[in-house]
Amino acid sequence: MIHARGFRTRRFWNWFPMGLTYALLYMGRYNLTVSKNALGSLMSKADFGWIFGIGAAVYAASFLINGPLVDRIGGKRGILIAAFGAGGANLAMGFYLWRVMGMEDPSGAPLRLVFSLLYALNMYFQSYGAVSIVKVNAHWFHVRERGTFSGIFGIMISSGIFLAFDVSQRILESPLVAGRGHAGGDATWWVFFSPAVLLFLLFAVETFLLRDQPSRAGFADFDTGDESSGEDLNIRIPTRQLLRRILTHPVILTVAGIEFCTGVLRNGVMHWFPILANEKVAAGQGGGGWDFMLHNWGLLLMIAGIIGGNLAGIVSDRVFQSRRAPSAGFLYAFMILMIAGMGFSLSHGWVLGVLVFGISICVIGTHGLLSGTATMDFGGRRGAATAVGIIDGFVYLGTAVQSFSLGWITSRNWAAWPWFLLPFAVIGLMLLIRIWKAMPGGIKKPVVEE
8 A cells, every 4th residue: 555645644643642552551551560579478479360360351351342332432532541541540559559558567458459459440441442543543554554564563562561561660769769658668659650640641642633534634534455345334233233243253253262372371471470580589599681681571572572563564464465374373383382492491591581582572473463453354444443352352361361370370380380381372373274364355355545
């Protein structure tokens, strides 16, 4: 697709602030991991597993409502709900932590219960983010552009991981936070206040800048070549019919199964490696790469996301003619090898660090390509939000499974960690082989340029 310069400029101002908003949603989602390490015994590994697991389950279930809802109300309203709601929930978690840390005996506070409720509320509003972004971009990008763009947008998402892990850690270590809490302790609550303030700011920016489709920004709408190609999108169809279309689509159902495995693998590495590294550092074993990996984990994940997102997207568009499964399949195959290698490297910081970095490249690239791009292709402009809702719901079902499981497993023996992950990588590859040649129905139809 060759678009006019004015269109490309306006499209940039549409997706760039939206990408920043989503990055801040990540910061307000994964800051829980940073707070777990900072709180020490106040939040055990089992507590963390329960809090994050419940939040992930709520996130997954919310898509059944929020996906079809965003297909009706539009992506702009959806992302505004996400930013304001998640900002409010993070503010509430920060205030509760401020109150607990001011107690004479913080260990007596029901931290697990209250954080489970507040984090679940946070994840409910977070679930509006992905469906809204895909809904908006489905109108602005042709199928032939989406793979390459998923790499560009993946950079924005990866910056959110950097904000969540490294910037949140720097906030904790800053002079404004370290030693500025109650009785000389750290003001840990700023890990939650910071994304809240920034999300409220982006809420204001998006109110004025974001448009759901080109025609609402002064440009002509065009046929994007996806599953909705040729349909009159001004004619509404019942939500039940839309859900039936998505839930009976064989490719979408297969992608949902793959993304369940991705949810296990992505969060099974992203959250638990820094927890292991923190234990090593706390035990005086910070050499051998553990300390470096712990303090630069967010930066490493951002680099992995940039490499994985661009690699998966560009290869999908340029090598496999916008087919998503082959690109994701090769990444899954490499993942299997590296997860197996983890099983023999748990005591070697640098080796394990290199392996989990490689796994992160593969799993983030796969997630962006399938949840962010294949959902647009096969859900179409009409059902993009519902499709990504179903698929991201499965991602977070997988996230909940690994959270509850690894919270229990790693409390007993870290040696079982990689072997728990390995079967999911094998299953994911097998499912990708099933849809190796799948392409959306509208891709062979004539392209109408604006």
